[in-house]
Amino acid sequence: MLAAGPACRNAGLGSGSEADVKAFLIEANDTMLRLIIEANQAGWVQNTYITPDTEAMAARASGAYMTAVTGFAKRAAEYDNVELPATERRQLAVLKNALTMAAPADPKEAEELAQLVASMEGMYGRGKYCQAGESDEACFDVEEITEILAKDRNPARLLEVWEGWHSIAPPMKKSYARFVELSNKGADELGFADTGAMWRSKYDMTPEAFSQELDRLWGQLQPLYLSLHTYVRAKLRERYGDQVPADGPIPAHLLGNIWGQDWSNLFDMVGPSSGAASISLTDVLRARKVSPAEMTRYGERFFTSLGFEPLPPTFWERSLFVKPRDREVVCHASAWNINFVDDLRFKMCIDQTAEDFTTIHHELGHDFYSRAYAGQPPIFRDSANDGFHEAIGDTIALSVTPEYLVKVGLIDRAPDASGDIGLLLRTALERLAFLPFGLVVDAWRWQVFSGQVTPDNYNRVWWELRERYQGIRPATARGEELFDPGAKYHIPANTPYARYFLAAVLQFQFHRALAQAAGCTTPLHRCSIYGNAEAGKRLKATLEMGASRPWPDALDALTGQRQMDASAMADYYAPLKAWLDEQNRGLKVGW
Numbered sequence: 001m002l003a004a005g006p007a008c009r010n011a012g013l014g015s016g017s018e019a020d021v022k023a024f025l026i027e028a029n030d031t032m033l034r035l036i037i038e039a040n041q042a043g044w045v046q047n048t049y050i051t052p053d054t055e056a057m058a059a060r061a062s063g064a065y066m067t068a069v070t071g072f073a074k075r076a077a078e079y080d081n082v083e084l085p086a087t088e089r090r091q092l093a094v095l096k097n098a099l100t101m102a103a104p105a106d107p108k109e110a111e112e113l114a115q116l117v118a119s120m121e122g123m124y125g126r127g128k129y130c131q132a133g134e135s136d137e138a139c140f141d142v143e144e145i146t147e148i149l150a151k152d153r154n155p156a157r158l159l160e161v162w163e164g165w166h167s168i169a170p171p172m173k174k175s176y177a178r179f180v181e182l183s184n185k186g187a188d189e190l191g192f193a194d195t196g197a198m199w200r201s202k203y204d205m206t207p208e209a210f211s212q213e214l215d216r217l218w219g220q221l222q223p224l225y226l227s228l229h230t231y232v233r234a235k236l237r238e239r240y241g242d243q244v245p246a247d248g249p250i251p252a253h254l255l256g257n258i259w260g261q262d263w264s265n266l267f268d269m270v271g272p273s274s275g276a277a278s279i280s281l282t283d284v285l286r287a288r289k290v291s292p293a294e295m296t297r298y299g300e301r302f303f304t305s306l307g308f309e310p311l312p313p314t315f316w317e318r319s320l321f322v323k324p325r326d327r328e329v330v331c332h333a334s335a336w337n338i339n340f341v342d343d344l345r346f347k348m349c350i351d352q353t354a355e356d357f358t359t360i361h362h363e364l365g366h367d368f369y370s371r372a373y374a375g376q377p378p379i380f381r382d383s384a385n386d387g388f389h390e391a392i393g394d395t396i397a398l399s400v401t402p403e404y405l406v407k408v409g410l411i412d413r414a415p416d417a418s419g420d421i422g423l424l425l426r427t428a429l430e431r432l433a434f435l436p437f438g439l440v441v442d443a444w445r446w447q448v449f450s451g452q453v454t455p456d457n458y459n460r461v462w463w464e465l466r467e468r469y470q471g472i473r474p475a476t477a478r479g480e481e482l483f484d485p486g487a488k489y490h491i492p493a494n495t496p497y498a499r500y501f502l503a504a505v506l507q508f509q510f511h512r513a514l515a516q517a518a519g520c521t522t523p524l525h526r527c528s529i530y531g532n533a534e535a536g537k538r539l540k541a542t543l544e545m546g547a548s549r550p551w552p553d554a555l556d557a558l559t560g561q562r563q564m565d566a567s568a569m570a571d572y573y574a575p576l577k578a579w580l581d582e583q584n585r586g587l588k589v590g591w
C-alpha cells in the first residue's frame with residue numbers, strides 16, 4: 001500500500017506538491033485509523049474493567065494517538081501555501097485543528113505538559129471534602145456532594161459543602177498556570193496565537209468571529225434567561241429570606257448544583273402549584289418493569305423509525321447496560337465506535353428513570369452519527385462542529401413527548417395542556433439555566449490563554465464572569481489563594497466547553513426544522529418527529545457528511561439555515577416566558 005513508507009518531509013513552509021500532500025494524507029488517515037482503534041480497544045477495556053494495568057494500557061494507547069496527531073498537525077501546517085483541491089485542503093485544515101492541546105517540540109516540555117494534565121485530572125478525580133473536627137473522618141466525593149446540594153435545604157449545610165468541594169482546587173493552581181504556558185508554546189508552534197485561539201479556530205471562521213457568534217446567540221436568549229432568573233430568585237427568597245437579595249445576584253450555593261449550571265433540583269420548590277400533574281415516566285418504567293436493554297430498544301426504534309439501519313447484533317452482545325457487581329467500571333455514560341465503522345457500543349449503568357431514558361437517546365445519537373459518517377476518510381469521521389455531536393441525541397430526546405409515549409404504548413393518555421408549564425419549566429431549569437455557564441467556562445479560559453488574565457487575578461475574573469453572565473455570586477469572599485475554576489472537571493481535564501453551549505442551542509434549531517419537515521402543527525414542545533421519513537432523510541444526509549464540509553453546509557442540509565439561530569429555543573419556551581413574566585410582575589428583573 002502507498003501509505004507504507006513515510007511521506008516525504010518538506011523542509012520549508014509552502015513547499016511540496018499536490019502529490020506530496022496526497023501521500024501525506026494517506027499516511028495520516030491510515031495511521032490515525034489504526035491508532036484510534038487501538039486506543040478505543042484499550043479505552044473500552046479500561047472503562048469496563050478498571051485496574052492499574054488497564055489504566056496504564058489505555059494511557060499508553062491514547063498517548064500514542066495524541067503524539068501521532070500532534071506530528072501530523074505540525075506537518076499539515078507546512079502545506080499552508082500549496083495549491084490543492086478542496087477536499088485535500090479541508091483535510092489539512094481539520095487535521096490542524098484536531099487537538100485540544102498541542103505539545104511543544106521540546107520532548108522534556110511535552111512530557112511535563114502531559115504529566116501536568118494527568119496530575120490535575122488525578123487531583124480532581126480523587127478530590128474529596130473531609131469535614132474538619134470529626135473523629136470519624138467523614139469525607140465526601142463529587143457524587144456525594146452533588147447529592148447533598150440536590151436534596152439538602154439547610155443553607156448553612158449547603159454553604160459548608162459548597163465551600164468544601166471548592167477546597168479541592170487550590171493545589172492545582174500552580175500546575176494550571178504552568179500548563180497554560182506550555183500548551184501555549186505548543187499552539188504557537190502550530191501557528192496559533194494561543195491555545196484559546198486554537199480552540200476557536202475549529203469553526204470555519206476566524207477566532208474573533210466565533211466569539212462574536214456566541215455573543216449574538218446569547219443575545220437572542222438573554223431575555224428568556226432573565227425571566228427564569230428573576231422567577232427562581234423570588235422563589236428562593238420566599239424560602240431563604242434575606243440570604244437571597246430581591247434584586248442582586250443569587251448566592252451560588254443555593255441552586256441545587258455545585259456550579260449552579262443545572263437548577264432542576266429546585267423543581268419541587270419552584271414548580272407551578274396548579275395545572276395537571278405531568279406524567280412520571282420513571283413511575284411508568286418501574287411499573288412496567290422495562291429492563292435497561294428494553295429501554296435502549298425504545299431509543300433504537302426511534303432511530304429506525306426515521307430510516308436508520310438497526311444497531312448491529314454486536315451492539316447488544318458487547319455493550320454494558322447495568323453496573324456489574326464484580327468489578328469497578330466507569331459508570332459515566334458514553335458511546336463508542338470501536339473500529340470507527342460499525343462496532344458500535346454503549347456503556348451506561350442504567351436505572352429505570354426518565355433521566356436515564358433521555359440519556360440513552362443522547363448516547364445513541366453519538367452512535368448513529370458515528371456510523372453515518374463511517375464512509376468518510378478517517379480525518380473527516382467527526383461531527384460538522386463539536387456542538388453537533390452533542391446535539392443529535394438531545395434533538396431526538398426533544399421528540400420524546402407525551403404523545404410519543406402514547407404512540408409507543410408506554411402511557412395510555414397524554415395529559416392536557418394545563419400541565420405544559422410544569423413540563424416546560426422542568427426542562428428550562430436544566431437546559432436554559434445551563435446556557436450562561438456554558439459561556440463562562442471558556443470565556444474565562446480564552447482570557448487566561450491569551451494572557452489577559454494572569455494567576456494573580458484568576459479567581460476575581462472567574463467570579464466577575466459568573467456574575468455578569470449567570471447572575472450568581474459566592475456567599476463568602478473568594479480570594480486568589482483559592483482556585484474556583486479548578487473545581488469544575490473540564491478545567492483540570494482541559495476539555496473545551498463552548499460545544500455544550502452550541503449543543504444546547506442547536507438541538508432546538510434542529511428540532512424546529514425537523515418538526516417543520518414532519519409537518520407538525522402543534523406547539524414545538526408537543527411535536528414528535530417519530531416515524532417521519534422526511535425528517536429522517538434530512539437528519540441522515542447531515543450526519544453522513546461528517547466533518548467533510550464546513551458546518552454551515554451541514555446546518556443548511558438539516559435546517560435550511562446557514563447560521564446558528566437561538567430563536568428556536570426562544571420559540572420553544574415562548575409559552576413559559578409569558579407565564580414567567582406574569583409571575584414576575586412587580587419584581588426587579590436582573591441584578
Ligand SMILES: [Zn+2]
Pocket residue numbers: 362363366389390
Ligand atoms: Zn455526549
